[in-house]
Amino acid sequence: ETGVTQTPRHLVMGMTNKKSLKCEQHLGHNAMYWYKQSAKKPLELMFVYNFKEQTENNSVPSRFSPECPNSSHLFLHLHTLQPEDSALYLCASSREGSGNSPLHFGNGTRLTVT
Amino acid sequence: SQELEQSPQSLIVQEGKNLTINCTSSKTLYGLYWYKQKYGEGLIFLMMLQKGGEEKSHEKITAKLDEKKQQSSLHITASQPSHAGIYLCGAGASSNTGKLIFGQGTTLQVKP
Secondary structure (H helix, E strand, C coil): CCCEEEECCEEEECCCCEEEEEEEECCCCCEEEEEEECCCCCCEEEEEEECCEEEEECCCCCCEEEEEEECCEEEEEEECCCHHHCEEEEEEEECCCCCCCCCEECCCEEEEEC | CCCEEEECCEEEEECCCCEEEEEEECCCCEEEEEEEECCCCCEEEEEEECCCCCEEEECCEEEEECCCCCEEEEEECCCCHHHCEEEEEEEECCCCCCCEEECCCEEEEEEC
16 A cells, blocks of 8 residues: 555546645655656656745646645645646655655546546 | 656567666766556656665666766566566756656566
């Protein structure tokens, strides 16, 4: 069983909907991440939070809004998405956010925008 | 910006054969990670390499980081169907930041 849990596993939403992805880690880590994985493209880093503070926003459109209320929880709020936003969204955590400790990933949320 | 190039993009081998996957960086690597992913699932951490010339093994998988820290290889000995999946290398884009970038992945199929 993974120490990083993502819900829901699958999500279908229309372009005018508002939905949220949830991530929870039970590993006592201090850094959390959102990645986007599209077909035939490398994993794209979206956001990094270190001790609840956002330390990286990789030029992500404002229709994606992250929230990190504490070191164990991370959300990705979605609104007015486009069909090209359909992808596997992966959450990860690490002991600290310096890049010197490995990331532990959840199983992802498969998002389809219709 | 730094990029990671993996080769080959896909690989089909007969069970029992050895294979190697390469990961080449355009810049010096600050920590090199190998992950395995089953389709539609999360990434499973395999190994982390930090020092030039470092080599680590786990069961039948060995990973090496070259002296110049710009290339890594993942070698699987006597492959089994359980080794099938997508292998990804990841690396810190620069030292002491959480920005981890990934290669495009190598898809491995092992024929019984």
